[in-house]
Amino acid sequence: MKLILTAAALVLTTGAALADAHATTVRMGTEGQYPPYNFLNDAGEVDGFEREVGDELCARAELTCEWVTNEWDSIIPNLTSGNYDTIIAGMSITEEREEVIDFTQNYFPPAASAYVAMDEGADLEGGVIAAQTGTIQASHVAESGATLLEFATYDETVAAVRNGEADAVFADKDALAPTVEESGGELTFTGEDVPLGGGIGLGLRESDDDLREKFDAAITSMKEDGSLNELIVKWFGEDAKTFE
Numbered sequence: 001m002k003l004i005l006t007a008a009a010l011v012l013t014t015g016a017a018l019a020d021a022h023a024t025t026v027r028m029g030t031e032g033q034y035p036p037y038n039f040l041n042d043a044g045e046v047d048g049f050e051r052e053v054g055d056e057l058c059a060r061a062e063l064t065c066e067w068v069t070n071e072w073d074s075i076i077p078n079l080t081s082g083n084y085d086t087i088i089a090g091m092s093i094t095e096e097r098e099e100v101i102d103f104t105q106n107y108f109p110p111a112a113s114a115y116v117a118m119d120e121g122a123d124l125e126g127g128v129i130a131a132q133t134g135t136i137q138a139s140h141v142a143e144s145g146a147t148l149l150e151f152a153t154y155d156e157t158v159a160a161v162r163n164g165e166a167d168a169v170f171a172d173k174d175a176l177a178p179t180v181e182e183s184g185g186e187l188t189f190t191g192e193d194v195p196l197g198g199g200i201g202l203g204l205r206e207s208d209d210d211l212r213e214k215f216d217a218a219i220t221s222m223k224e225d226g227s228l229n230e231l232i233v234k235w236f237g238e239d240a241k242t243f244e
Helices: 002-023 049-060 072-080 136-144 154-162 173-182 209-225 227-236
Strands: 025-030 038-040 064-069 102-108 112-117 128-132 147-151 168-172 188-195 200-204
Touching (some): 025 049, 049 064, 049 209, 049 227, 072 200, 102 209, 112 154, 112 173, 128 136, 128 154, 136 147, 136 168, 147 154, 168 173, 200 209
Parallel strands (some): 025 064, 128 147
Antiparallel strands (some): 102 200, 112 168
8 A cells, every 4th residue: 555655656756756847848940030039040940139148047947948930020910929938039018019928028129220231321211121920120111201111031121221111211220230240341331320129028928927027037037147238238239228
């Protein structure tokens, strides 16, 4: 009888441990096409600033990260439907998005958006401006009076400028900077920088309050010990905006 009870207790303990292990696994949803925030490396793995930030946040929150990629235009619907547990994909915190999902505090401070064109004389007010679908930049262009040309990916917006479909691309300046540098003078910044959004945060389902609190605490600890600023400088350069 004692052996049976012991075996039963062992099964229950093992089951609880497995349930615990499963409960601590968090699926991190990202795009994988927005360097240096996130991209797929030569091994086909998620890499970049947000991979390092996400892994460190999970470690501090005592969670296990699993990385999932998803196309940008359906990244919020696939969060709310349960295909993953967070969005960590260069997503700016906006009132419109907060009507559908929750955000943690920002892990990247509010930064500038900018225009890039083939020449500095591009018509930004009455011309055709490319932007990625579903971004705050696309919304800004739509309200600016210029003609908005939307694409599913960041790379397509830049290609539209290069092939003459668009006069300029409007996107996060931090994403555009390496593109301009690597273009060898083919592309250039033009016009004034535009501050948009409340910084970048992790998106979560509105029902996941406990998970949001864990990530908020981890983000706070990274801000306090300077490790978040270190990663920002590592991926975006010495001139990048950091937390004070």
